[in-house]
Amino acid sequence: MVERTPKRPVQERLSEAAFTLFEERGYDATTVDAIAERAGVGRTTFFRAFPTKEDVIFPDHGDLLARVRDRLAMASRDTLMLAVTEAARLVLLRYLDEGDLARSRYRLTSSVPALRERELISRQLYQQVFRDALRRWSPGDRGGELRADLLAAAVVTAHNHVLRRWLRGLTDEPEAEFDLAMTDVVALFADRPEQGGTSVVVLSSTSDVDTTVARVRAALTAVGGAT
Known part of the structure; x- marks a missing residue:
């Protein structure tokens, strides 16, 4: 048969x-x-x-955008940056899975202005999805919204940087480079730890060392910082 x-x-x-x-x-x-x-x-x-x-040239962004939204929607405040990284990885893997087709599309969109404009619109859609998700976890003030906008732009920029290097044949390890790029993004936008405890400011003094130390010790004892 x-x-x-x-x-x-x-x-x-x-x-x-x-x-x-x-x-x-x-x-x-x-x-x-x-x-x-x-x-x-x-x-x-x-x-x-x-x-x-x-x-016929572009992939099904609707399906991929939905998957990105779903991954971001699963995030908690503690896992937000992990969710952002994994959501961006979904996009990268889609292009990597396409292989030569993705490279052909890149050559085409680089040479035809109308197609390049459409590619830029697609990138803006992804950036909007990340921005919307990040704003949900940001303070409702101007500073929080700006931080979310900047982080969304950084995520898309890091992804596109690695993707372009792969499309141009400049790297054989795009996933490893993506991990490094996203590590840099997370480091740039990671929350700074709150500065707690007691600050000690040392100024010039006419008192002798023993007297100064005694005063510092007394001050620390008063706030529970030392004995």
């Missing part, structure tokens, strides 16, 4: 056909009809799968 190879999903076939034609003919010279023909389907099938020619 001959086993049949499972037929690949139409969207996958259309994406592969589109990127092949974009490489051969250029984006502007490639038509929807040509993509459909190369994929072995009709024009109507193309538009059932993708609303426009642009849509």
Whole structure:
């Protein structure tokens, strides 16, 4: 009995056909009809799968954004930065899983202004998701909102920095570089520990050392700091 190879999903076939034609003919010279023909389907099938020619290029951000929101929604105040890191990793892994397709998209969006603008809009969507989540855990004042905005921008910038290095073939260890980048981000925005206890300020004094020490000891004893 001959086993049949499972037929690949139409969207996958259309994406592969589109990127092949974009490489051969250029984006502007490639038509929807040509993509459909190369994929072995009709024009109507193309538009059932993708609303426009642009849509065949970009991944399903809706699904990925939902997963990012879900991960961030699981955070507590103590696990917020872990949730932010893991949510950003979800985005990175999606691109890494695409492999050569992601690299082809990068070359394309780097050379076609209209596609580059759409890529920028997608980045803004992710930044908005992180900003909304972070604002929920920030004080309701201007300083808290600014901190959330800055942290969201830093997370997306760190992710994109590592992703671009991988897309350009500058690193074979994108996940390790991502961990280092996010460590830097967390260090920049980690809450500073509250300064408790007693502060001792030493000034010049005309008293002798024994008298000064006795006065300092008495002051510390009064606040329960030492005996």
